[in-house]
Amino acid sequence: MATILVIDDDPDLLASARRALERAGYDVRTAANGSEALRHFAGDPTDLVVTDILMPDMDGIEFIMRLRATFPETPIIAMSGGGMLPKDTLLAASQVLGAVHTLSKPFAAEQLTACVAHALGKT
Amino acid sequence: MTYHATPLPPECGRVLVVDDEPLNRELLRNALENLRLEVEEAAGGLEALKHIAASPPDVVLLDVAMPAMDGLEVCRRLKGNPDTAALPVIMVTAHVDRGDRLAGIEAGANDYLGKPVDIQDLMLRVRNAIHVKRLHDGLQLALQQVRELERHRDSLTHMVVHDLRSPLTAILTSLQLLTLTEGQPLGGEDLEDVRTAERAAQTMASMIASLLDISRLETGAMPLRRTRCDLATVVRTSVDTLRLLATGRTLSVSSPEEAVAVSADRDILQRVIENLAGNAIRVTPADGTIVFAISRNAAAARVAVTDAGPGIPPEYCDKIFDKFVQVEDRRARLGTGLGLTFCKLAVEAHGGRIGVESEVGRGSTFWFTLPME
Numbered sequence: 254m255a256t257i258l259v260i261d262d263d264p265d266l267l268a269s270a271r272r273a274l275e276r277a278g279y280d281v282r283t284a285a286n287g288s289e290a291l292r293h294f295a296g297d298p299t300d301l302v303v304t305d306i307l308m309p310d311m312d313g314i315e316f317i318m319r320l321r322a323t324f325p326e327t328p329i330i331a332m333s334g335g336g337m338l339p340k341d342t343l344l345a346a347s348q349v350l351g352a353v354h355t356l357s358k359p360f361a362a363e364q365l366t367a368c369v370a371h372a373l374g375k376t
Numbered sequence: 377m378t379y380h381a382t383p384l385p386p387e388c389g390r391v392l393v394v395d396d397e398p399l400n401r402e403l404l405r406n407a408l409e410n411l412r413l414e415v416e417e418a419a420g421g422l423e424a425l426k427h428i429a430a431s432p433p434d435v436v437l438l439d440v441a442m443p444a445m446d447g448l449e450v451c452r453r454l455k456g457n458p459d460t461a462a463l464p465v466i467m468v469t470a471h472v473d474r475g476d477r478l479a480g481i482e483a484g485a486n487d488y489l490g491k492p493v494d495i496q497d498l499m500l501r502v503r504n505a506i507h508v509k510r511l512h513d514g515l516q517l518a519l520q521q522v523r524e525l526e527r528h529r530d531s532l533t534h535m536v537v538h539d540l541r542s543p544l545t546a547i548l549t550s551l552q553l554l555t556l557t558e559g560q561p562l563g564g565e566d567l568e569d570v571r572t573a574e575r576a577a578q579t580m581a582s583m584i585a586s587l588l589d590i591s592r593l594e595t596g597a598m599p600l601r602r603t604r605c606d607l608a609t610v611v612r613t614s615v616d617t618l619r620l621l622a623t624g625r626t627l628s629v630s631s632p633e634e635a636v637a638v639s640a641d642r643d644i645l646q647r648v649i650e651n652l653a654g655n656a657i658r659v660t661p662a663d664g665t666i667v668f669a670i671s672r673n674a675a676a677a678r679v680a681v682t683d684a685g686p687g688i689p690p691e692y693c694d695k696i697f698d699k700f701v702q703v704e705d706r707r708a709r710l711g712t713g714l715g716l717t718f719c720k721l722a723v724e725a726h727g728g729r730i731g732v733e734s735e736v737g738r739g740s741t742f743w744f745t746l747p748m749e
Contacts, residue, residue, distance in 0.1 A: 263543065266542045266543070266576075268568070269572050272549075333538075334537070335534060361549050
């Protein structure tokens with residue numbers, strides 16, 4: 254069973270993403286920000302990471318850079334709803350940094366699971 | 377006939393006198409200094425342009441006939457440069473004929489002064505020019521403030537849109553999962569999806585309410601409907617409405633035995649408490665405890681909400697209630713930040729104070745006070 258780490262500062266988004274991915278047969282862990290996710294990942298590396306971009310503490314851009322430095326093989330999916338910068342800019346930046354897919358909020362369960370399946374090479 | 381021009385206050389004007397004749401400059405300097413104006417000099421056109429670029433005065437008195445670069449050319453350059461176009465220029469020349477006057481006006485001069493200079497004439501024209509310059513500067517400043525405000529409002533809009541998209545994703549995802557159960561009775565896990573969607577929808581609803589309330593409180597369009605109420609009762613009522621959202625977390629309320637009577641708008645007060653409690657629930661782990669403590673002294677009643685969350689770095693504790701700063705310092709945001717701005721405005725409208733004490737890693741206590749009756 255593939256393992257996935259989902260990172261977002263919105264607990265409801267985490268809960269719904271966890272349910273969607275668990276239903277699709279994945280083993281899911283969650284974190285509320287980048288630094289929590291890095292600690293998590295160091296002790297228990299997952300097969301894939303889905304991360305929000307704008308978060309308090311350590312944001313998704315910094316998290317992606319740090320994760321790529323230590324675990325360059327782990328596929329990353331970035332998701333964003335925009336903010337001070339348009340979400341397209343944020344998502345483009347995350348792709349430059351090595352995110353394999355991007356999800357633009359709002360999205361629904363199917364888009365998330367399709368993206369994850371594709372990133373894991375299942376489609 | 378005498379002219380009664382209001383003397384300008386001493387700090388009120390800097391005049392640059394541009395003339396190639398030292399005697400003419402001295403004459404104008406003496407006259408202007410008698411009017412308590414600050415005077416600077418330039419002996420030629422290029423020197424004048426350099427001086428203005430380095431330290432713009434309030435008015436330029438510009439001689440027309442000068443060697444190298446004449447006054448008309450200086451004036452054209454000043455008026456052609458957006459940085460100096462608003463600087464009032466008064467042409468000064470011995471030839472008060474029609475041709476020179478028109479050439480000066482064509483070059484963009486604001487006014488014209490004939491030699492020999494009539495002191496009253498000089499005083500009135502300089503005073504008027506400084507007045508126009510002040511009006512212009514005032515408008516520029518106001519425009520800058522409006523632009524700044526507009527920039528803040530734009531970034532606020534972006535952040536609100538961002539913050540609405542996350543719960544919307546949670547709702548869409550949860551609803552889509554429920555459609556997969558078509559034809560089957562809903563099980564316990566499906567109920568979890570419904571609850572997630574419900575919580576997310578409530579988050580969105582409270583963000584929208586906060587946003588509207590903030591603008592109403594800021595414009596004074598939200599009058600308080602004060603009644604005498606018992607603070608402990610209001611807190612307990614608010615906490616009870618939030619128990620469903622607390623899923624597993626313990627909510628404990630402590631209050632003095634006797635009633636804590638305050639004069640407040642009960643609805644608004646309840647929303648303040650629900651906002652603080654909602655944030656506390658969001659940041660507290662699922663098995664954690666949130667404590668609501670009501671206390672009083674002779675002057676004020678106090679409500680404190682203590683969470684078991686990650687805490688807030690000290691540099692953000694003072695700023696966290698400010699709408700714009702929160703937007704700028706996105707990383708310090710705590711849940712839906714607008715709620716705290718609403719709380720601050722609402723508590724202050726009641727004559728109370730609001731604050732937070734926090735230690736990173738140990739949690740935060742958000743408190744507010746209301747004056748006793």
